[in-house]
Amino acid sequence: MTARLSDQPWLIAPATRAVMAALEAVGGPGCARFVGGCVRNALIGQPVADIDIATTLTPDETDRAIRAAGLKAVPTGIAHGTVTAVAERRPFEITTLRRDVSTDGRNATVAFTDDWAQDAARRDFRLNALYADADGTVFDPTGEGVADALAGRIIFVGDPQTRIREDYLRILRFFRFHAWYGRGEPDSAALSACRALAPGMSRLSAERVSSELMKLLAAPDPRAAVAAMADAGVLAQLLPEARLSPLFEAAVDQSGDPVVRLMLLLPADERVAREAAVRLRFPNATRDRLAFAAQALPAVSLSMSDREARVALYRHGVPAFRDAVCRRWAEAPAESVPARRLLALAEAWTRPPMPVGGRDLARLGVAPGPDTGRLLKAFEDGWIADDFPAEGHAARLTALVSARRG
Known part of the structure; x- marks a missing residue:
């Protein structure tokens, strides 16, 4: 042609x-x-x-x-x-x-x-x-x-097994190119070769594998390619913690962020997320996003009020809160309205600074030491519970000091 x-x-x-x-x-x-x-x-x-x-x-x-x-x-x-x-x-x-x-x-x-x-x-x-x-x-x-x-056909040049044995990263590249450019069913000869030679990926550097995986997950719709990877035993070879589920299906519809899609392939377990990220040598920012989202998840629900959301945002930060909302949304795909409300709230959120510090306690006669930390923690807890009021800080702090002395 x-x-x-x-x-x-x-x-x-x-x-x-x-x-x-x-x-x-x-x-x-x-x-x-x-x-x-x-x-x-x-x-x-x-x-x-x-x-x-x-x-x-x-x-x-x-x-x-x-x-x-x-x-x-x-x-x-x-x-x-x-x-x-x-x-x-x-x-x-x-x-x-x-x-x-x-x-x-x-x-x-x-x-x-x-x-x-x-x-x-x-x-x-x-x-x-x-x-x-x-x-x-x-x-x-x-x-x-x-x-x-x-x-939209992804077909190896010559014999697929020969091409793969030259560089086992070509297994992942096959699925990545299918995700980006393929149409219809993956080439059967290529799939057979990938299935047979998947253990050879253990020879590859973790950095090459993780980079290729993230490029695959960034495709407009990687679901068919990831399903084919799982069926061929390739996904289990490189990411044994991963599980295909409706969560991943929903995540692709809701977000083009490859880190969110990776998160929904993994269980909501901070330890598992960190271990997988360290093994594949993901960038520190990716590792921390996966772990912090798992940490924040228990504090996040799609039914939470704006006030409760602000508490979670303060405690866990915007990125972790947003990722946790995405997971909750994937768990309940029909709940798009509350999910979008929470994501919009997070987008507009600016974390308020702690309005008092050690100097304010010193002016009230509190000597530097363990009491300073305990009083500031008690103040912060009350300030958060009252939805971050902008005024009344001196009176609240004075009352805490008085109660402590009493």
Whole structure:
């Protein structure tokens, strides 16, 4: 199937043309082609974020060509053939055509080549093994990549088990690409290979796994892909704590936040959430969100009053309160009105500062020490219970001190 990219803004942008012209000035016409996601997304009408380029030039030749054109060249991955060109503050990742010499399931030793078919043969899926010249003419070495992209088929290049054994992360990438670009049932041969080789994911670094998982959960609707992962034993391999349930189904409808979706795959247990996050080396912010939401959950219900909600917000903070509301809403999907009310309240909430401190107690003759902390805690509890009044603090504090002395 022949295809041609339309004149999209990124394709005809001066920065893009400058980079391609710099490469062709050294290697001649056709020495460089756009590759992968930018070609695929342009074909199917999806946004293009990163512009990757493949070239027959060696990394050294690429570096010299970019610099000779007055552009910035950054050797971001010379060992693997990658140089990043920067034109008008936009990065373009340029990689020399490669073939695999050896692989260990995590990393590959590569040799450079000038054969486009060899480069395509080492890629993961046929819809990612697409190239396009500077004028937008598409090249499809596998002969099926364009058709796959248009039909929403995620099919490995060549034998699925061979591709997976080269890099076990491709198991997760299969489900991630199905979530983002797939339509209909997942490819049966790919599913069989993923099921058979799922234990090989234990060789992968936790950071690679967690990054890929979050990209999958960020898809517009990852439910079918996650269900297929569970059925193939892949979800249990990487996140044994996860459980598919109506909660996850509801979470996808209610929020596009991948952390909320992850939260609804896990039990509402702070210890379990922390252990899973630490094992997969999620960022600290993600780990804490999962744990704090579990902490806040007992204090949150969709039937709570605004006053009760303000107490929970003060005690647990806006992010944890909001995440706990999302979980309660997933538990009762029909209760959208109270859930949205609580989320709106949280959005508008500003935590009031504690209106008194140790100096106020010192003025009342309370010496620094354990009594200071106890009195301030008693004041805060009463102030919260009375819905954070803005006045009367001196009288309340004086009464507490008097009661303590009495």
